[in-house]
Amino acid sequence: MVVTLGYWGIRALGEPARLILRYVDADWTETTIPPTKEGAGMWFGGLKQSLGLDFPNLPYLIDGEVRLTESTAIYRYLGRKYDLMPGDVIRGDLAEQLVTGLRTYITKIAYSGEFEKSKPRFVTLINTRLAEFTKFLGDGPFLFGDKVTYVDFMAFEFWDQCRRLSPDSFEGMNVVNGYLERVANLPRIKEWIESEDCTRKTYSINSPLCAWPGFPEEVNK
Amino acid sequence: MELGYWALRGRGEPIRLLLRYKGVEFKDATIPVTEEGMGMWFGEIKENLGLDFPNLPYLIDGDVKMTESLAIMRYLGRKFDMMPDDLAKGDTVELVVQAQRTDLATLSDSADFENLKEGFITKLKVFLGRFSKFVVKPFIFGDKVTYIDILAYEYLDHIRALTPESFTGEVSEYMQRVADLPNIAEWLKSDECTNKTYTINAPFAAGWPGFPNKA
Numbered sequence: 097m098v099v100t101l102g103y104w105g106i107r108a109l110g111e112p113a114r115l116i117l118r119y120v121d122a123d124w125t126e127t128t129i130p131p132t133k134e135g136a137g138m139w140f141g142g143l144k145q146s147l148g149l150d151f152p153n154l155p156y157l158i159d160g161e162v163r164l165t166e167s168t169a170i171y172r173y174l175g176r177k178y179d180l181m182p183g184d185v186i187r188g189d190l191a192e193q194l195v196t197g198l199r200t201y202i203t204k205i206a207y208s209g210e211f212e213k214s215k216p217r218f219v220t221l222i223n224t225r226l227a228e229f230t231k232f233l234g235d236g237p238f239l240f241g242d243k244v245t246y247v248d249f250m251a252f253e254f255w256d257q258c259r260r261l262s263p264d265s266f267e268g269m270n271v272v273n274g275y276l277e278r279v280a281n282l283p284r285i286k287e288w289i290e291s292e293d294c295t296r297k298t299y300s301i302n303s304p305l306c307a308w309p310g311f312p313e314e315v316n317k
Numbered sequence: 318m319e320l321g322y323w324a325l326r327g328r329g330e331p332i333r334l335l336l337r338y339k340g341v342e343f344k345d346a347t348i349p350v351t352e353e354g355m356g357m358w359f360g361e362i363k364e365n366l367g368l369d370f371p372n373l374p375y376l377i378d379g380d381v382k383m384t385e386s387l388a389i390m391r392y393l394g395r396k397f398d399m400m401p402d403d404l405a406k407g408d409t410v411e412l413v414v415q416a417q418r419t420d421l422a423t424l425s426d427s428a429d430f431e432n433l434k435e436g437f438i439t440k441l442k443v444f445l446g447r448f449s450k451f452v453v454k455p456f457i458f459g460d461k462v463t464y465i466d467i468l469a470y471e472y473l474d475h476i477r478a479l480t481p482e483s484f485t486g487e488v489s490e491y492m493q494r495v496a497d498l499p500n501i502a503e504w505l506k507s508d509e510c511t512n513k514t515y516t517i518n519a520p521f522a523a524g525w526p527g528f529p530n531k532a
Binding site: 150162169186192194231 | 381
């Protein structure tokens with residue numbers, strides 16, 4: 097049974113789901129909506145209301161009878177389906193919400209009318225989180241020890257988005273940087289990051305039209 | 318059990334409401350939304366509770382020390398057998414309800430509140446239509462009251478204070494069924510009910526603090 101993910105052709109909230117599906121080598125396909133006027137016309141013009149979704153939105157996931165929206169609900173569903181759940185459910189939920197919060201900060205300032213004004217506050221928040229995550233990670237190797245979980249793919253993606261917005265914050269953050277490198281070196285993730293089609297090379301982080309699209313860096317590898 | 322939050326409804330009230338519904342004895346470590354209270358929280362308490370990610374609300378239950386309002390609600394949902402059977406559907410509706418409250422917060426914090434309010438209400442009506450269809454009845458997932466019903470009731474009540482005319486028919490009836498639950502009904506009618514005294518948002522919110530109506 098093929099799992100279908102639907103999202104805009106950007107990273108934003110879709111990328112953690114894509115990372116999970118690649119990591120577990122799932123049988124999956126994507127309906128990619130171009131982040132353009134035409135794409136928006138396609139989505140809002142008919143596709144959105146035609147998929148049998150309870151609360152139509154992007155991203156969406158269709159897996160047989162299951163039809164989901166809300167990015168975190170999708171990540172949790174994939175986590176349960178592919179055995180990527182934290183053993184400690186309580187700390188799992190806590191870390192998941194903190195990592196979701198990282199993306200919320202980015203959304204707020206990228207889509208607000210006051211990017212430059214908001215940025216210093218964002219940097220302060222990120223620096224606080226980096227210190228907290230350093231303690232939470234401990235020796236790792238992953239957020240919950242040896243077992244890779246869906247939260248690791250959320251963290252991997254959203255920390256990278258934060259790094260693009262505030263690279264200086266990550267100077268000397270050895271514990272977090274080491275952790276991100278370990279996730280980047282996971283089987284199938286490593287090959288993906290190095291491939292020509294990797295969305296880090298081809299997709300903007302946010303909508304191309306917002307205050308901070310986060311277009312792909314020049315990758316010198 | 319100890320719950321810490323500001324003396325307002327905001328993200329803490331669903332947790333308080335769930336604990337009251339289950340008749341749980343808890344220490345309501347409320348922090349006044351005053352200069353003194355903020356000085357106390359940021360100056361003395363915040364970094365000294367042993368929290369991984371210090372913030373409000375926090376919950377301390379024996380060895381368990383939590384922050385993040387949704388993570389706390391899920392913890393209590395599991396502890397008190399208030400989880401939906403269909404976890405995937407539960408997650409989706411939990412998060413759309415959360416998103417509505419976040420949209421209210423964004424609107425309430427905005428100095429441009431008057432101009433943005435209409436757009437918020439338009440989106441809200443779409444959501445309420447979908448939510449009404451989703452509710453199995455009597456509660457979101459049928460007969461079983463879940464933590465998501467408590468979350469939804471409280472957050473919808475916040476939004477209803479802003480735009481009461483948007484809450485009619487099925488949504489209004491759903492909210493009344495939750496409000497009529499044992500312990501919740503008594504709380505809402507009691508003299509101590511802080512809905513009479515607490516703001517919905519921070520009292521200094523630039524757009525809409527949500528002061529309590531004189532009942």
